[in-house]
Amino acid sequence: MAMRGGFPAQGAGGRLARALLVFPVGMLVVFFVVPLIMMFVVSFYRNLPGAGWEPAFTLENYVRAFSRGLYRDRLVYTLEISALNAVLCLLIGYPFTYYLVRLASPFWRKVGLTLSISTLWLTYVVRSYAWSVLLSATSGVGQLLMWLGLVDRPTGYTPGPVATVVGLVYVFLPFMILSLYGSLRAIDPSMEEASMNLGARPWRTFLHVVLPLSLPGAAAGAVMVFLLTMGNYVVPSILGQPAQWTMPVIITNQVMNESNVPFGAAMSVILLAVLGLLAYATGRLVGKARVNPYAGSRVAQGGEGA
Amino acid sequence: MSRVDLVQVTKTYPGGVKAVDGVSLTVEAGEFMTLLGPSGCGKTTSLRMIAGFEQPDSGQVLIGGKDVTRVPPYERDTGMVFQSLALFPHMSVLDNVMYGLRMRRVPRPEAEARAKEMLALVQLAGYEQRRPHQLSGGQRQRVAFARALAVNPSIFLLDEPFAALDAKLRDELQVELRRLQQRLRITTVFVTHNQREAMTLSDRVAVMRDGRVEQVGTPQEVYEEPATVFVAGFVGMTNLFKGHVVAQDGGFVRVRTAEGFEIAGRPPRTNGAPPQALAPGQPVTVSVRPEALRLVQAGAAGAVGEAGAVGEAGTPTARESGEAAGESNGTGGIPVRVDMVRFVGELVEYHLFTPGGQEILCTYQRGQAAPAVGQGAQALVRVEPGEARVLWQ
Amino acid sequence: MSGRGLRYRDPVVWSVRAAFWIVLAFLGVPLLILAAVSFHPGRFMTFPPQGFSLRWYETLFTNSQWTDAIRNSLVVAFASALLATAMALILALVLDRYPVRFGAVFRQLGMLPLFLPPVIMGVAYVSFFYAIGFSGRIENLIIAHAVFNAPFPLMLISAGLGKVGKELEESAMNLGARPGVVLRTVTLPLIRADVFAGALLAFILSLNEYIVAFLVAGFTVVTLPIELFASLRYSYSPVIAAASVVFILGTAVLVAVADRMAGGLWD
Numbered sequence: 001m002a003m004r005g006g007f008p009a010q011g012a013g014g015r016l017a018r019a020l021l022v023f024p025v026g027m028l029v030v031f032f033v034v035p036l037i038m039m040f041v042v043s044f045y046r047n048l049p050g051a052g053w054e055p056a057f058t059l060e061n062y063v064r065a066f067s068r069g070l071y072r073d074r075l076v077y078t079l080e081i082s083a084l085n086a087v088l089c090l091l092i093g094y095p096f097t098y099y100l101v102r103l104a105s106p107f108w109r110k111v112g113l114t115l116s117i118s119t120l121w122l123t124y125v126v127r128s129y130a131w132s133v134l135l136s137a138t139s140g141v142g143q144l145l146m147w148l149g150l151v152d153r154p155t156g157y158t159p160g161p162v163a164t165v166v167g168l169v170y171v172f173l174p175f176m177i178l179s180l181y182g183s184l185r186a187i188d189p190s191m192e193e194a195s196m197n198l199g200a201r202p203w204r205t206f207l208h209v210v211l212p213l214s215l216p217g218a219a220a221g222a223v224m225v226f227l228l229t230m231g232n233y234v235v236p237s238i239l240g241q242p243a244q245w246t247m248p249v250i251i252t253n254q255v256m257n258e259s260n261v262p263f264g265a266a267m268s269v270i271l272l273a274v275l276g277l278l279a280y281a282t283g284r285l286v287g288k289a290r291v292n293p294y295a296g297s298r299v300a301q302g303g304e305g306a
Numbered sequence: 307m308s309r310v311d312l313v314q315v316t317k318t319y320p321g322g323v324k325a326v327d328g329v330s331l332t333v334e335a336g337e338f339m340t341l342l343g344p345s346g347c348g349k350t351t352s353l354r355m356i357a358g359f360e361q362p363d364s365g366q367v368l369i370g371g372k373d374v375t376r377v378p379p380y381e382r383d384t385g386m387v388f389q390s391l392a393l394f395p396h397m398s399v400l401d402n403v404m405y406g407l408r409m410r411r412v413p414r415p416e417a418e419a420r421a422k423e424m425l426a427l428v429q430l431a432g433y434e435q436r437r438p439h440q441l442s443g444g445q446r447q448r449v450a451f452a453r454a455l456a457v458n459p460s461i462f463l464l465d466e467p468f469a470a471l472d473a474k475l476r477d478e479l480q481v482e483l484r485r486l487q488q489r490l491r492i493t494t495v496f497v498t499h500n501q502r503e504a505m506t507l508s509d510r511v512a513v514m515r516d517g518r519v520e521q522v523g524t525p526q527e528v529y530e531e532p533a534t535v536f537v538a539g540f541v542g543m544t545n546l547f548k549g550h551v552v553a554q555d556g557g558f559v560r561v562r563t564a565e566g567f568e569i570a571g572r573p574p575r576t577n578g579a580p581p582q583a584l585a586p587g588q589p590v591t592v593s594v595r596p597e598a599l600r601l602v603q604a605g606a607a608g609a610v611g612e613a614g615a616v617g618e619a620g621t622p623t624a625r626e627s628g629e630a631a632g633e634s635n636g637t638g639g640i641p642v643r644v645d646m647v648r649f650v651g652e653l654v655e656y657h658l659f660t661p662g663g664q665e666i667l668c669t670y671q672r673g674q675a676a677p678a679v680g681q682g683a684q685a686l687v688r689v690e691p692g693e694a695r696v697l698w699q
Numbered sequence: 700m701s702g703r704g705l706r707y708r709d710p711v712v713w714s715v716r717a718a719f720w721i722v723l724a725f726l727g728v729p730l731l732i733l734a735a736v737s738f739h740p741g742r743f744m745t746f747p748p749q750g751f752s753l754r755w756y757e758t759l760f761t762n763s764q765w766t767d768a769i770r771n772s773l774v775v776a777f778a779s780a781l782l783a784t785a786m787a788l789i790l791a792l793v794l795d796r797y798p799v800r801f802g803a804v805f806r807q808l809g810m811l812p813l814f815l816p817p818v819i820m821g822v823a824y825v826s827f828f829y830a831i832g833f834s835g836r837i838e839n840l841i842i843a844h845a846v847f848n849a850p851f852p853l854m855l856i857s858a859g860l861g862k863v864g865k866e867l868e869e870s871a872m873n874l875g876a877r878p879g880v881v882l883r884t885v886t887l888p889l890i891r892a893d894v895f896a897g898a899l900l901a902f903i904l905s906l907n908e909y910i911v912a913f914l915v916a917g918f919t920v921v922t923l924p925i926e927l928f929a930s931l932r933y934s935y936s937p938v939i940a941a942a943s944v945v946f947i948l949g950t951a952v953l954v955a956v957a958d959r960m961a962g963g964l965w966d
Contacts, residue, residue, distance in 0.1 A: 017793045021805065024786035024849075028808050031846045035827035039819075042826040052829065092722060099719040116726055121950050123907035125924045126943040129931060130729035133736060133940070170729070173722075203711075231816025233910045238931060248818040248910070255825055255914060268822040275816065359869055379872040392870035396888050405884075406874030457874065 043265035053262050061266035071250065071267070075274070078246040081236075082229035085168045086222040092169065093176035094218065098210070100177075101184040113181060117174040124171055124234035131167045132158045132239055163239040171235055172228055176221040183217020184210075223282045227275060247271050308370030308460040308493060309335045310356055315365030317351055325351040326362070327517035333495055338487055340496045342504040343514035344540070349497045350465055352514070356495060357463055358382045370460060380409070385459030387467045391450040393438040399425070399449050400434035406457035424452040427486070444475050451486065462487065462494040468503065480507055501541045505529065513537045533575045535697050538593040545596065545666050548699070551588040559584055559696045561592050565662040567640045569594070571694030584696070591697045598693030599668040601656055601677045602639060602686040639686030642666060644679050658687060730947060737940035755941040765942065768926035772906055775837065775922060779844035780902035786845065787852035788894060792886075795860045796868075806853075813850040820847060821914030828915065835919035843915045844905040851904065852897025855961055859893030860886075896961035903953045907946075 046056040065071045100116070103109045119127060135141055135157040157163050187210060195205040233248035240249075247267065255264035310333040317326040326348040333339040341349035354360040355367055358379035367375045374382055385406075394402055400421055407417035425431055428448035438446055447467060454462065464483075468476045484507055487494050498504055504511050505525040512522045513536075521533040532538035535546060549563035558570040569592050573584065584590070642658035645665075649655075654676050658666040666687060670676040679685050740752035759765045790809050794802045812820065824843050828834045863886060871881045909924040917925055923942065930939050 014797055017797045018799060020789050021793050021799065024790040024809065025805050027782075027786055027842075027846060028805075028811075028849075031827075031842050032808070032812060035820075035823035036815075038827040038830055039823040042830070092718075095715045095718050096722040099715050112723070115723060118951065118954070119726060119730070121903055121907060121954050122947060123909055123924045123927075125909050125927045125931075126733075126946050127729075129927065129939065129943060130733045132931070134729050134732055170725070173726070227816075231818055233818050234928070238928070248816070251818055251822060252910065252914065255822055256917060261822075261825055261829065264822050265826055268819045271816070272819050357869075357873055359872075378877075379869070380875050380877050382873075384873060386870065386873040388866045388870050390864065390866045392864075392866040394867060394871070394885060405871065405876075409875035409880065453874070 039265045040269055042262050043269050045262040045265075047260045047262045050259065052259075061263045062270070064263065065267050065270055074245065074247055074250050075270070077244075078230055079274075081164070081168070081244070081246065082226045084165065085172060085229045086226040088165070088169050089173050089176040089225045090218060090222050093173055093180055093221065097177050097180040097184055101181060102189070113177075116177050119170075120174045120178075124232065125238070127171050128167050128235050128238040131163060131170060135163050135166070135239075159239055159241050159244070161240070161244055164236055164244040167235045167239040168229055168232070171232070172225045175228065176225055179221030179224060180214065180217050183214045183220075187213045219282075223279075226282075227279060230271070230275060230278075309333060309337075309368075310461055310493060310495065311366075311368035311371075312352065312355070313366040313368065315352070315355060315362040315367065317348075317355065317360060317362050324517045326355070328365070329514075329517070329519055330365075331512055331519055331522065333493055335493055336491045338484070338494045338496065338507060338509045340498060340504040340508040340511045341514055342498060342501060342511050342541070344499055346516075347514040348517040349499075349514050351517075353386075353463055353465055353495060353497045356461065357384050357386050383457075383459050384461040384463050385454030385457060386463040387450045387454050387465065389466045389469060391446055391467070393446060393449055393453070395438055397437075398434065399430070399436050399438065399441070402438065402449060403453045403456050406453065410457060421452075421456055424456045425449075427455075428452045428482075443471055444479060447471070447479055448482075451483070455486075455490065455492070460493065462490075462492045464494070464496045466498055468498075468500075476503075483507065505541075511541075513540060515540075531575050532593060532695065532697065535591050535593070535699065538695070538697060543596050543667060543669075544593045545599070547592045547594070547664075549590065549592060551584045551586050551590055551696075553586055554584050558692075559590070561590055561696060563592070565640075565660055565664065567660075569689055569694050571689075571696040572692060573696055574698055589699045591699050592694050593697055594689050594694045596655075596667040596669040597671070598690045599666070600688045600690060601658075601668055601670075601679060602688060603677055603679055604641070604684040604686055639688050640666075642685055642687050644681055644683045644685055646681060647679075658685070733940050733947075734944050737937055737944045739937050739940075741937075755936070755938045756945075758938045759941045759945065762938075765926065765938070768921050768923045771837070771920055772923040775840050775844060775912070775920070776902045776905040778841045779848065779905045780898045782841065782845035783849040783901040784852045784894060784898040786849045787856055787897060790849075791853055791856040791860055792882075795857065806857075809853050810850045812847045817847070817908070817910045818914075821911045824911065824915045835916050837916065837920045840912055840916045840920055840922075843911055844908060845901075847908075847911060848901040848904045851900040852894070855893045855897040855900070856890060859890040863889045892960040896957045899953055899957040899960070903950055903957070907950065 042053065043061055044057050044059070045053040046058050046060070047053050096116070100109060100112045103112060141157065191209055191213075192205050195209045196202070200208065230246070231248060232246070233252055236244050236246045237249045237252075245253075248271075251264045251267045251271070254260045254267065312329050312331045315326055315329050316324065318324050329348065329352060331339075331352075341352055343349050351360055355362055356369070358374070358377060358381075362375065365375075366373050369382065369384070394405070397405070400418070403421040403424055404414075404417045407420055408414075412420070422431070422434065425434065428451055430445060430448055430452065433441065433445065433449075438449065441449065450467065468479060471479065480503060496504075496507060508525055510522060511525055511528050513520045513528060515536050521528055521537045523531070528537060528541050532541065532544075538544045539546065547561070547563040547567075547569060549561045549569070552560040552562050552568065554560070554573070557572065559573050560568060560570045562568050571592050571594075574590075640660060642660055644656060645659050646657040647654065648657070652672050653669045654672070656668040656670075656679070658668060660666065668687060677685070737755055738751050738753070740750045740754060787809070790805065793799060794806050799805070820843070824839065825834075828836075828839050833839065867885055867889070868881050871885045872878070876884060907924065909928060912920070912922050913925055913928070921929070923946065927939055927942055927946075930936065
């Protein structure tokens with residue numbers, strides 16, 4: 001943003017204003033930049049079981065992360081389930097959002113959007129918990145299937161792979177809808193009419209006009225969901241068995257249960273590097289479409305993405 | 307009421323763009339001065355320097371003879387109307403108008419009385435408690451005038467205040483503004499890119515381009531005696547012919563255009579300097595207003611409205627005789643093809659093309675005897691003697 | 700597809716329309732079931748509930764385990780929202796109104812927490828607070844949430860300042876107001892709603908945040924999401940459902956208020 005000429009830069013007022021900056025900038029440096037640096041430093045420290053850590057420079061944490069099959073597998077699994085979730089959210093979210101955007105009444109459009117993204121703000125804990133109730137043997141789906149006579153005795157699906165995937169879709173679908181809504185909303189309906197006026201049938205119109213125009217939003221949404229899933233702890237740890245645990249769960253367990261902060265820090269650095277690389281690569285692929293993965297992580301502001 | 311002087315002010319923006327480049331300009335006390343020019347010409351920056359929102363890199367700003375170059379805007383005593391009007395949306399009309407008075411620590415009852423007086427002056431008595439968004443466009447405009455003038459500023463500044471209004475309302479408010487200004491006799495600097503607005507409102511106009519002042523003068527001077535090609539083209543419509551000087555004799559300069567026709571015109575303005583002789587062969591541009599051109603039916607014996615000895619012009623071989631005719635009448639005829647005739651209400655426009663493909667515009671006032679030539683017809687165009695002006699290229 | 704270009708008999712349109720309602724149900728039903736379960740009188744959750752009882756809501760608001768968690772959550776959310784908004788307001792105002800060297804860098808720094816996965820931020824705070832020997836305090840959590848959530852008020856306040864535009868402030872100065880007075884009489888009154896909306900967002904986000912809170916002070920400062928998560932491990936008591944319902948309602952109300960104030964968060 002261009003500087004504003006309004007307030008005189010010189011003089012006591014300008015000096016005071018700039019002095020005030022020390023507070024927010026200081027907070028950000030001391031409590032954001034320094035902790036991240038500290039994490040990087042600690043990742044080279046040596047863990048003392050039961051007694052914290054001792055400063056050192058050792059690569060053993062990184063060696064452990066890469067040499068043990070368990071951690072490599074977890075990283076690969078995290079990538080896989082994140083990609084799966086991104087694809088599922090896109091497949092489910094696209095027709096839904098397209099229908100929503102084309103609703104004739106602005107009122108119902110607003111209601112539909114509000115309803116479909118209303119869960120966005122709710123803690124992951126409650127949202128995952130809702131599915132663990134729904135997929136349990138005693139409530140929800142288990143009872144329903146027995147009542148329908150499909151099974152003899154109620155079975156639960158949680159924790160397990162089905163519950164994990166359903167939970168992840170449930171939690172991140174609103175981000176996808178929001179991202180798609182912005183780009184689909186921006187397409188003037190008269191463009192579709194123009195296409196049909198020129199003789200294209202609805203399917204061809206969709207294929208040649210709507211789909212290409214909405215591609216950046218779809219790509220941005222998929223990337224956002226992918227990266228958010230990679231960083232999520234709550235869903236796999238509530239709805240998954242150890243086989244569904246992703247990197248954030250492994251990291252948190254190391255830090256909180258094993259008290260092995262250096263190893264947790266090393267894996268965090270690895271995860272951050274992978275995320276950064278992927279964000280950079282997809283950012284280049286998607287091109288001009290703005291990809292703000294964590295802009296949406298805890299909210300998202302329509303179209304702008306952040 | 308004080309005068310304003312800009313003395314050699316220059317302002318360069320980061321990135322090296324010179325917004326204002328050595329501008330010197332004096333606005334006399336009580337005068338209505340308009341800064342006119344296309345966007346990016348430096349007119350708004352100049353205005354903002356008078357108001358104190360921009361500081362020149364070099365040069366001085368004087369208000370009432372006092373150097374205010376480094377005085378912050380809130381100590382300058384100017385009253386400004388912004389392009390967006392900038393009425394405070396969270397305050398009533400009365401609070402808006404009282405704002406400046408309150409800032410000058412005028413006691414509330416007094417400020418209120420003064421504000422009401424100003425609102426009455428702009429015919430808005432009774433609207434005190436409204437919010438800006440409850441007013442029409444014209445009413446908002448008047449509140450902005452009242453607010454800027456309530457503090458009785460020494461200078462009144464307006465930055466394209468009418469840009470967002472429709473043509474009819476704009477006309478009404480222009481008349482109102484001029485009336486207000488003459489009644490208060492307040493020194494006024496007005497910024498616009500609309501040359502019509504500049505002509506009808508101002509005592510004097512400063513035409514700006516690329517951060518420089520091209521010409522300062524009364525609207526009539528600027529229109530009739532443009533100093534540069536740019537001014538001729540920007541203020542009103544004109545036809546420009548590039549060419550070179552053939553000879554200078556008496557009051558007129560004879561110019562041969564690129565297409566080989568000859569036009570005689572008055573020499574360039576000297577801006578007070580001693581007249582400079584134009585050497586033969588000197589490249590120049592001739593400006594002829596559309597209403598100064600007269601259209602003659604090709605082959606007809608005389609011009610409509612004025613008889614002339616140009617009947618035989620119109621063929622390439624006739625150029626010699628055209629030159630001869632130019633000695634007395636200012637020009638021979640230029641052969642043209644009529645491309646389009648447009649009826650614009652108070653005038654009729656003829657869009658013409660020379661054999662070389664230059665477009666020429668010629669207009670006749672309603673009631674003037676317009677020639678009966680239709681689309682596709684061949685015709686001759688003549689310049690009214692003394693109406694062409696030769697300009698430095 | 701429904702509004703413009705009416706093609707109701709098209710099977711594609713039919714299936715898209717059906718899919719729309721299925722997705723809406725998919726999003727809404729889990730929360731409705733949660734609400735239903737919370738009224739079940741028995742000690743273990745079942746659906747459909749057998750009977751109606753508010754006993755689990757009573758437990759939620761009387762059992763000290765839950766009331767402590769609610770209190771902690773509210774304290775952390777309130778204090779961190781206040782801190783985040785103060786940071787954001789100063790940052791947005793000064794960077795927007797004064798030329799500051801490295802201003803763009805500072806603004807990006809303020810937005811950066813948005814782009815980091817919360818788990819990683821949590822580990823960073825563990826490393827940092829442990830290294831300076833200041834672990835497990837509620838202050839740590841307040842600071843962590845403030846820094847982590849500051850981008851939201853920063854976005855809203857910057858957008859608000861953008862809407863105010865510079866001409867209003869210039870016109871106040873032209874009328875004789877000094878910068879401090881301009882701030883008090885023009886700028887702040889006009890961005891008040893954005894400031895409140897930003898604070899509210901920071902409050903909601905802190906209230907709902909789990910993993911950073913767990914890593915920074917999970918064993919000493921138990922917030923509501925942490926208590927919920929922990930209860931899931933040990934029991935399947937409907938009190939968890941009751942707590943969730945309170946959460947859902949509280950969040951919905953606050954989001955609606957913030958949405959109103961900011962004049963539409965999504966647009």
